[in-house]
Amino acid sequence: MSDASEHLAPVSYLPWAKPGEVAAERWAKPDDIADEPAAEPWSDVPNDEPDELDEAAQGEHPADRADRGEHGRAERRDRTRSEDRRAARRRARFTVVDDDPDETGPERDERIDRLVVSRLRRSALSVAEVRSVLAEHGLDDVEIEDWIERYERLGYLDDARLAEQLVHVNGARRGRGSGAILQELARRGVDASAARAAVEELDPEVERRNAYAVAERRARQLAGLDRQTAERRLSAFLQRRGYPGEMVREVVTAALSAEGS
Numbered sequence: 001m002s003d004a005s006e007h008l009a010p011v012s013y014l015p016w017a018k019p020g021e022v023a024a025e026r027w028a029k030p031d032d033i034a035d036e037p038a039a040e041p042w043s044d045v046p047n048d049e050p051d052e053l054d055e056a057a058q059g060e061h062p063a064d065r066a067d068r069g070e071h072g073r074a075e076r077r078d079r080t081r082s083e084d085r086r087a088a089r090r091r092a093r094f095t096v097v098d099d100d101p102d103e104t105g106p107e108r109d110e111r112i113d114r115l116v117v118s119r120l121r122r123s124a125l126s127v128a129e130v131r132s133v134l135a136e137h138g139l140d141d142v143e144i145e146d147w148i149e150r151y152e153r154l155g156y157l158d159d160a161r162l163a164e165q166l167v168h169v170n171g172a173r174r175g176r177g178s179g180a181i182l183q184e185l186a187r188r189g190v191d192a193s194a195a196r197a198a199v200e201e202l203d204p205e206v207e208r209r210n211a212y213a214v215a216e217r218r219a220r221q222l223a224g225l226d227r228q229t230a231e232r233r234l235s236a237f238l239q240r241r242g243y244p245g246e247m248v249r250e251v252v253t254a255a256l257s258a259e260g261s
Contacts, residue, residue: 128189163198175214180242215255
């Protein structure tokens with residue numbers, strides 16, 4: 001830290017945080033975020049339906065590629081632009097401001113803390129994500145670990161809880177299998193042991209139902225194709241979504257039979 005841990009800037013209380021033993025500590029609420037509505041811990045994950053058209057284009061069999069047409073390409077271009085804009089907004093949230101030569105240690109700590117807490121109010125972050133932000137703002141390794149320890153003590157950072165939330169969001173809401181969920185947890189920098197534990201808690205029957213729901217929707221788009229082509233496309237689609245091979249074979253057979261392919 002700049003002086004000592006007691007000189008850290010006050011941290012705003014977040015709605016889902018569980019301070020536990022430090023409940024008696026008094027932390028002032030930064031004025032610049034006092035009226036900002038609190039977000040759900042997973043609010044940075046878009047609440048949309050699985051992007052079936054875009055994912056189907058990846059790894060597609062050469063015999064199936066020609067019939068996608070200009071419409072699919074235009075949609076992918078629009079989606080790429082949208083993703084680029086979202087990425088730019090995310091980077092802007094953590095833009096490093098040049099240090100003020102007249103800024104004192106406590107003032108620097110308060111500025112950085114306001115930035116992190118403002119982001120935490122929008123969505124949950126992993127320990128690795130917060131550590132990266134603190135490093136970008138010039139804190140050394142000892143200072144970073146002190147800040148991380150304090151955020152964890154206050155209940156603002158918890159990789160195990162974040163992993164559970166992301167398993168739910170990516171499984172139930174986005175139709176992804178355990179393999180894809182593990183990749184997403186790794187991308188977010190979630191602790192590896194916490195990520196594995198959260199995915200292992202995913203009920204196989206729940207994952208199977210999610211897989212069947214995704215397969216059923218996709219099978220309707222494959223109506224009119226011969227059975228072999230439909231099986232190949234649907235299997236590849238589910239594998240890209242991270243579902244286990246045996247589960248893929250099972251739900252593909254069931255979904256195409258129900259669709260009458």
